[in-house]
Amino acid sequence: MNWQHVAGTEALQLSAIHQAHQLIEPYIVHTPVLQSPQLDELTGASLFFKCENLQRTGAFKFRGACHALLQLTKAQRAAGVYTVSSGNHGAALACAGQLLGIKVTVAVPASAPASKKANIARYHATTVEIEPGMPAREAIIAQWQKERPDASFIPPYNHDHIIAGQGTAALELIKTVADLDCLITPVGGGGLLSGSAMVAHSQSLPIYAAEPEQVDDAWASLQSGSIEPSRGPNSICDGLLTNLGDRTFAIIKQHVNDILRISEDEVVAAMRLLWQELKVIVEPSSATVLAAVLRYPDLFKGKRVGLIISGGNVDLSRLPWPVDYQELT
Amino acid sequence: MNWQHVAGTEALQLSAIHQAHQLIEPYIVHTPVLQSPQLDELTGASLFFKCENLQRTGAFKFRGACHALLQLTKAQRAAGVYTVSSGNHGAALACAGQLLGIKVTVAVPASAPASKKANIARYHATTVEIEPGMPAREAIIAQWQKERPDASFIPPYNHDHIIAGQGTAALELIKTVADLDCLITPVGGGGLLSGSAMVAHSQSLPIYAAEPEQVDDAWASLQSGSIEPSRGPNSICDGLLTNLGDRTFAIIKQHVNDILRISEDEVVAAMRLLWQELKVIVEPSSATVLAAVLRYPDLFKGKRVGLIISGGNVDLSRLPWPVDYQELT
Incomplete structure (x- = not known):
């Protein structure tokens, strides 16, 4: 009997996310929530970044x-x-x-x-x-x-044990920051988004996802009502190139308010802003959430927004902006 | 009467650092302490990084x-x-x-x-x-x-109010992490080092400073017993080019165990390691502390080491390693 098919016949319960948190707590980093007065000023919102780039292995995964x-x-x-x-x-x-x-x-x-x-x-x-x-x-x-x-x-996202584990980041975020008005996460296969959506739903918080326009299959899936294939690998967001799964899509369809699409240039600009202002290394996939807040200001202005920074694994010898080499004297 | 000369006739007391912490607490970020299993493995020590690069304005200052x-x-x-x-x-x-x-x-x-x-x-x-x-x-x-x-x-370091304020980072660090064996900070003008040294002394902890070989005036001062001038501006550590002051040197002379010199190449390698493994942006001055732990392993092996990451203000379009430009597709 394959482990993948043991779970998944009934709807995932919020209690599974609480139980997952208890189980993994000895092993995970309780990642910090960072703020930036500059980014707040720029967006007209209060942004709370849950830094999963500082998680073990550099990602919420x-x-x-x-x-x-x-x-x-x-x-x-x-x-x-x-x-x-x-x-x-x-x-x-x-x-x-x-x-x-x-x-x-x-x-x-x-x-x-x-x-x-x-x-x-x-x-x-x-x-x-x-x-x-x-x-x-x-x-x-x-x-x-x-x-x-x-x-x-062990599949990367389409399994209730995975979804429950990923949901623990949002759980920590809402415990750390009171009175959030909404959440936003990136969406690739939907593990992080669906787990976070269950947490958001339990608090009656709206939740949005950010997705690159060039791989907007999750957006298309929400439009059509069934899982659409990923449209191509042409995005700098190498963590977001996968299709949704049936387990993740079932939750996303039910609880996610909207999927917000952003361009590649917007992702790179947001990534650089996060490096500059938050002083943390984020990978392009993670920068989508700030890019979406900047692109759709009406959804976020004046709000307390919880953003999940999904990861920080980048090749430091290859960056999406021009860099001069500072030689030592 | 000039403010600079009001204080400074008696030795700074540890209580001044506690009072400073109470005063500034509503304004500062209680910065996180980060760890990296990779950097622990590399150094054979347990490293606790107090991330003042995540402080308001990107530095302990x-x-x-x-x-x-x-x-x-x-x-x-x-x-x-x-x-x-x-x-x-x-x-x-x-x-x-x-x-x-x-x-x-x-x-x-x-x-x-x-x-x-x-x-x-x-x-x-x-x-x-x-x-x-x-x-x-x-x-x-x-x-x-x-x-x-x-x-x-308001001088940058040579004043008791400044020294007491800078000492609050070490105070938070020892409150957050139990049973540290020693501390290490960078040294420029000595504000951070002298404040931290008072905290270390109160706990009977050894404290070291890291200084670039090319601007090793603090090391020379400790050798000669009087303040030596900075030997030149030829270091990538733009935050560490200043001389010590009489207030900072008095404390450093009394309480600092040693000043550890590192090369420019060692600073750059440590900076890149911190970006890669800790996933935070640190400026060269901050990387000196990891460079020193790597260069002088006998002092730190098997120890629980508190390192103060002093700042994260760098120009992201100019880095001290070669970077290829990743164009968008």
């Missing part, structure tokens, strides 16, 4: 991966786990596996950024390089299901 | 400047204040003045980094450009003392 592993039985732990990931989920699973003594194998598309591949390898997971795209992804999963029937596939 | 202004009488506040600063102290004073409704004038050497000039101007202080170097600095102060006898000169 560690919450879900760690929770998924903690839900395994002793026998499942002994048999090991595998996944396919071009980035932060792979590193998160590798790190959680290392902490919990569970063998992790990650299939990595050849097209993944070198810095993200290195981030997976550092936690001593076994990595296997595959072709980019869904066919190769599905082929390797099918192969492993046959070869290692006792090992568990 | 706000603590001292805010405290100095809060110590002014009503008449002194009304008469305004002035200073000379090429960077973080000027911005900190401008910001504190804006918050407290005190008129601030800052003389800025023409050679100051553009990003730091902009950081002063944003808080609507009056700025006056002067020639770089001590003679021009002393000339403008003498001129203002004559022209505006009621206005107060």
